[in-house]
Amino acid sequence: MDCPDCTPAAFVWPEQPYTLCAYCFNGAVGNRWRRVALPDADAMDEIEEIVAFRDMPWERNWDHTETADDLRAENAQHGKYVPPKKPKPPKGPALAGEGG
Numbered sequence: 001m002d003c004p005d006c007t008p009a010a011f012v013w014p015e016q017p018y019t020l021c022a023y024c025f026n027g028a029v030g031n032r033w034r035r036v037a038l039p040d041a042d043a044m045d046e047i048e049e050i051v052a053f054r055d056m057p058w059e060r061n062w063d064h065t066e067t068a069d070d071l072r073a074e075n076a077q078h079g080k081y082v083p084p085k086k087p088k089p090p091k092g093p094a095l096a097g098e099g100g
Contacts, residue, residue, distance in 0.1 A: 001036065002063075004028075014038055037064075046086065047071060053081040 002008040003021035005028045010021045018033040025031050038044065050071040051060040062071060068085075075082045 004034075012036060012038070014044065043068070049083050050075060053083070054078075055080075 001010040001012050001019055003010040003019075003024060003026075005026075006021060006024045010019045012019045017036050017038050019036050020026055020033055026034060039047065046068045047062050050068060051062060053075060054060045072082045072085075
């Protein structure tokens with residue numbers, strides 16, 4: 001994640017969606033943690049699966065403006081494996097007697 005104040009060097013902890021910059025330590029906000037919005041767990045799993053096929057750790061990144069399809073296209077462009085899209089689960093539980 002990019003630090004809004006200095007460089008692309010912020011760390012994010014998904015368990016508690018906060019960020020801290022390794023360079024400026026969030027100096028512009030009094031060295032306090034910044035809250036960030038993250039995708040839901042299914043989307044994060046998909047993103048992590050796609051970038052995991054990139055060779056170098058510094059290539060395994062994602063920007064909040066990129067979709068999973070964008071990341072797949074980047075993998076293809078660089079000759080990396082492109083995991084297939086996973087089907088979306090049905091919304092809500094099936095009711096007894098439905099579906100035949």
